[in-house]
Amino acid sequence: MKKQNVVIGFLGTVLDAVQSRGDGRWRKWRPNIAMNQRDDFHIHRMELFIQEKFWGLAKQVRADIQQVSPETEVNFVPLELANPWDFSEVYTALHDWSSAYHFDLDNENYLTHITTGTHVAQICLFLLVESRQIPSVLLQTSPPKNQNKSMDTGDVGAIEIIDLDLARYDALAQRLAAVRDDAVLYLKSGISTQNPQFNQMIAEIEQVALNSPSPILLSGATGAGKSMLARRIYELKKARHWVSGSFVDVNCAVLRGDGAASALFGHKKGAFTGAADKRDGWLKTADQGVLFLDEIGELGLDEQAMLLKAIEEKRFYPVGSDSEVSSSFQLIAGTNRDLRHEVRAGRFREDLFARINIWHYRLPSLCERREDIEPNIVHQLALVSQELGRATRFNREAQAAYLDFALSEQALWRGNFRDLAASIMRLATLAPQGRISLELVQAEIERLKYLWQDVENPQKTHFRLPEKVNAAQWDEFDKMQLANVLAVCRQHKNLADAGRALFGVSRLAKAKPNDSDRLRKYLAKFGLTWQDIDV
Structure with missing residues (x-):
């Protein structure tokens, strides 16, 4: 048995209105009547939302529908709205109706008509259909190009059915997937990393960056890439119009004493000796943008308390000022410490840790991602070539030797990506005609071994036994x-x-x-x- 069509929509208080008496009204395109005049589209029932004050128009519309399509049943759904432009009121009323309505999906097809009603009503209907609270497709109607002539000849305009089930649109679904893949690759600086745990983490960060304004905590060893990732998160958010302000990168390890509060929260003129002018501070500079506080564990307890207030209330007092200033920023915090240990030791506030630990990601060291060393070598070489203004490449033997060492247990990469970037820069700078030779690589390997050598015991670069071992x-x-x-x-x-x-x-x-x-x-x-x- 073929399913019957049920149209859900608003009475068009303007478009459906009768502006002329007698047969003249049939020369006007009226969407709720015109769709019933089509030979190729049969409607079993219409559910039209109306307000009591438009009851006279509603009866005229129903009479005209029954004249052109006697088999169509027209139900009026009372929907009294104090303000039809109030989004919350309209959405709540439509949501309550859809929750109580019995949808017979086995026997009926539902089409939600979004041509009539205020723009707010159309948006609310779209959202309810998109979330499947109204299990239907969207129906859009439009008038003929020349109403005066076309309506006389039987041209009643066009209809378009829009199915919001994206699974049916393979090309669109693939495009949306590609957009997400592009965002993930962007967060990885365009590097085709292979480590599955790292790739999974970056994919989640992409979702968080585009869907949550909450603080993000990035932990990991020095040189693991926290600052670079924080900047990439900001640039991705700005490209998607989630932020409009600046990216402010602050290394908390260099903030000491009274100057720490001044640098972060600003100060008024004359607040202390040397405060000759007013200063906004980094938190104010990051308004509407992203504030990256690297090594946040280095902040003093007083600054931590002030920061907690600024995160939660988006307001704070500059040093020496009696007036609050406001700043709405997203915080990304970085640390190479285990802040849980810092909390237990009393060096980091537990309430601040709870506030910034909503999204916590530990960036693995380079040694934990040895399968990603090769693509990062390629990436670093491209960056260095651009900086030096000349293309630089490894000879085949040189590339094999460097990669063998880089992947071996001898390569400690204590400085992580900083060590790798510095090593590639040295090789490229010393390469004649842009070709890195085996001799250069061998010399660089010795340089790295010396760099990582245990100073107290030069013969053992990484041999250190605990005292408990006899x-x-x-x-x-x-x-x-x-x-x-x-x-x-x-x-x-x-x-x-x-x-x-x-x-x-x-x-x-x-x-x-x-x-x-x-x-x-x-x-x-x-x-x-x-x-x-x-x-």
């Missing part, structure tokens, strides 16, 4: 193996991450790998626990 009890082989294991552990924040790095190959052969347990048992052989490792 060195005399173990063979040199065992001590060297343990030292290397501990070196890897010190590059990771927890037992699970270190275990995955250490057993990355053998774990693939296990049905249920338990990296944490394997590492825990290995350490126990030497009388060690994870807490004994100086991470």
Whole structure:
């Protein structure tokens, strides 16, 4: 059995109105009547929202519909609105109606007509259809080009049906997916990273950046890319018109004493010795934009209290001022500390930590993303070539040698991407005719090894055994193996991450790998626990 069409919409108090008596009204295009005059579109029932004061017009419209389409049933739905331009009132009234209405989806097709009604009413109907609270498609009607002639010849205008189920529009769905993929790639600085955990994290950050104004906390070792990612988040938000102000990048580690509050919150003229002029401060400068407070754990407790108020109330007092100033900014905080430990030690306010910890992402170190080292080398080389004004490339042997070292356990990358960027800059600068040779690479490898060398024990670049280990009890082989294991552990924040790095190959052969347990048992052989490792 074919489903019957049910049209939902507003009585057109202007478009459906009768402006001439007698048969003259049929020369005027009236949307709710015209759609019933079509031979190719049959309507079983109409649900028209009306207000009591337009009851006379409503009866005339129903009579005219029954004249051209006697089989169409016309129901009037009373919808009294104190202000038809009040979005909240209109949406609430329509939502309440749709919640109570019995939609018979097995036997009826629903079409929501959005040509009549105020613009507010049309928007509210669109939202209810888009969210499937009204399970229908949209119906748009339009008049013929020349109403006076066309209506006489039977041209009653056009109708267009719009289905908001995007799953039916493969090309559009693919385009929307591509837009999101472009945004994710942008956050990764255009680098085709391979680490699955990192890629998953960036995909979530993209969603958060475009849908939440809440603070974002980025943690990770120095050089892990917190500042770069914060700026990319800002640029993505600005491109999508979520922010209109500036990106303000503040390193809290350089803020000390009375100057810290002044730099952040500003001061009035004469607030203290040396305050010759008024200063707005970084929070005010970031109004309508993004404020990135790197190394936020370095702030003093007084500044933390003031910052909490500014985040929650968007108002604060400049130093020495009795008048509040306002600033609406999104906060991105960066830290290389574990703020949970700082809270327990009394160095960081628990209430501020709770406020900025809504979205927390730990950026992995370069050693935790060794599969991403190669694409980052390519990226850094492109940046350096642009900066130097000449194309620079590796010779084949040089590229293989550098990559082998970069991926090996010898490459500690303690400074993370800063170390990598500096290394590529040195190679490119010294490369004759823009070709990086094997000799240059070998010299750079030695330079990096020296950079990461343990100053107190130059023979052991990363061998450091805890005091609990009785060195005399173990063979040199065992001590060297343990030292290397501990070196890897010190590059990771927890037992699970270190275990995955250490057993990355053998774990693939296990049905249920338990990296944490394997590492825990290995350490126990030497009388060690994870807490004994100086991470």
